Amino acid sequence: MSIPRLHGSVLPVAPAAAVSELLVLLPSLGTGSELWAGAAAELRRSCPSLRILRIDLPGHGGSPAAREPFTVGDLATAALRVVDEVGGGSFHLAGVSLGAAVALELALGVPDRVRTLAMFCSGARIGEPAAWRARAEQVRGSGTASLVTGSAGRWFAPGFLETDATGAGARLLGSLLDVNDASYASCCDALAEFDRTPDLARLAVPTLVVSGEHDPVTPPESMRGLADAVPGARYAELEGASHLAVAEQPAVAAALLSELIEQPAGNGEHTTTFARGMTVRREVLGNTHVDAAIAGTTDATAAFQDFLTRYAWGDVWSRPGLSRRDRSIATLAVLVADGHLHELQMHLRAAQRNGLTRDEIAEVLMHVALYAGLPAANAAFGIAKDVFAEPAPDDTRNEGAPNG
Numbered sequence: 443m444s445i446p447r448l449h450g451s452v453l454p455v456a457p458a459a460a461v462s463e464l465l466v467l468l469p470s471l472g473t474g475s476e477l478w479a480g481a482a483a484e485l486r487r488s489c490p491s492l493r494i495l496r497i498d499l500p501g502h503g504g505s506p507a508a509r510e511p512f513t514v515g516d517l518a519t520a521a522l523r524v525v526d527e528v529g530g531g532s533f534h535l536a537g538v539s540l541g542a543a544v545a546l547e548l549a550l551g552v553p554d555r556v557r558t559l560a561m562f563c564s565g566a567r568i569g570e571p572a573a574w575r576a577r578a579e580q581v582r583g584s585g586t587a588s589l590v591t592g593s594a595g596r597w598f599a600p601g602f603l604e605t606d607a608t609g610a611g612a613r614l615l616g617s618l619l620d621v622n623d624a625s626y627a628s629c630c631d632a633l634a635e636f637d638r639t640p641d642l643a644r645l646a647v648p649t650l651v652v653s654g655e656h657d658p659v660t661p662p663e664s665m666r667g668l669a670d671a672v673p674g675a676r677y678a679e680l681e682g683a684s685h686l687a688v689a690e691q692p693a694v695a696a697a698l699l700s701e702l703i704e705q706p707a708g709n710g711e712h713t714t715t716f717a718r719g720m721t722v723r724r725e726v727l728g729n730t731h732v733d734a735a736i737a738g739t740t741d742a743t744a745a746f747q748d749f750l751t752r753y754a755w756g757d758v759w760s761r762p763g764l765s766r767r768d769r770s771i772a773t774l775a776v777l778v779a780d781g782h783l784h785e786l787q788m789h790l791r792a793a794q795r796n797g798l799t800r801d802e803i804a805e806v807l808m809h810v811a812l813y814a815g816l817p818a819a820n821a822a823f824g825i826a827k828d829v830f831a832e833p834a835p836d837d838t839r840n841e842g843a844p845n846g
């Protein structure tokens with residue numbers, strides 16, 4: 443075994459940005475930096491202070507072919523060398539499939555340097571050793587061209603390639619032909635040996651685990667199991683995506699990464715309005731709702747979700763001038779008076795999280811009847827009856843909390 447040489451490239455940062463943190467992105471077997479192109483472009487816009495380093499696997503993209511066999515641990519050592527060449531220090535880390543396995547090795551091996559870990563469509567072990575040995579054999583005999591049809595079926599959800607206006611999917615499949623056959627086969631051999639399952643419980647890095655709904659390689663059940671095994675890990679499933687979810691839904695992948703990277707530091711202070719917004723949104727609307735909103739985000743709605751998090755939650759709901767309880771009273775009154783009843787259920791639950799009792803909520807609706815009319819209040823009482831038939835929201839940890 444030996445440590446292969448890997449190539450990395452740092453994306454240019456905006457001239458005025460005060461660069462503060464490094465994000466390292468690792469690709470999957472058979473793909474190069476192109477895999478992260480869409481998500482990296484989103485991240486450069488939403489987190490301009492990030493320096494983004496993309497590293498290629500051996501014989502993929504700009505990395506030279508490997509001359510000797512290697513393990514996933516060797517790939518981690520090689521990736522760390524690239525990080526050190528661009529300045530070292532601590533870094534955020536995200537990978538897809540084999541790239542995420544390499545990232546997991548790093549998070550276990552140098553936890554003091556890895557600030558956050560995002561594992562997209564991967565595992566502490568991936569697939570079966572015999573299948574990897576067979577794939578290695580096939581590529582050594584027939585080259586990566588023999589993999590294109592099978593890879594298309596595993597990488598992308600049904601219909602993605604036909605409707606992908608960006609051409610990212612077709613480019614990724616095209617670049618599979620350029621991957622060095624022997625290096626691809628060595629990656630398969632490394633995956634056959636890889637199993638970090640027993641080590642997950644000692645992973646001490648804030649971790650995000652993301653699956654694609656249709657992924658046949660690392661299906662949602664296995665990804666959920668991975669998240670359950672890592673202390674404190676957050677899990678998200680991308681609806682309508684498959685194994686290369688980061689290329690299929692780059693804006694959603696970037697939003698998940700922003701949230702992970704910008705989470706409060708140890709001192710509890712938020713680094714950005716987005717991070718504060720995400721925290722307040724989760725505290726008021728609950729994790730179940732926010733996780734569903736993130737998972738249901740599409741490229742068409744990502745910018746709106748981002749706007750909502752920053753302006754509604756990171757700004758107005760975070761202002762100190764009114765308590766969250768008072769803001770809930772105002773919100774309920776306006777929603778009912780203006781007939782936005784489709785949002786009422788969510789805000790009736792939020793009002794309880796913000797410390798309003800059910801009697802107080804009924805009093806608010808009564809007051810609204812006076813000024814906005816009986817029909818509006820009557821409809822609202824109908825919705826409240828259903829919400830009050832549920833147990834009180836269990837995540838009422840911010841009862842009576844001040845803002846922010």
Ligand SMILES: O=C(O)CC1=CCC(=O)O1
Nearest residue numbers: 470471539540593596659
């Ligand atoms: O099987 C594939 O092509 C997908 C894949 C498995 C490991 C990896 O990195 O990508």
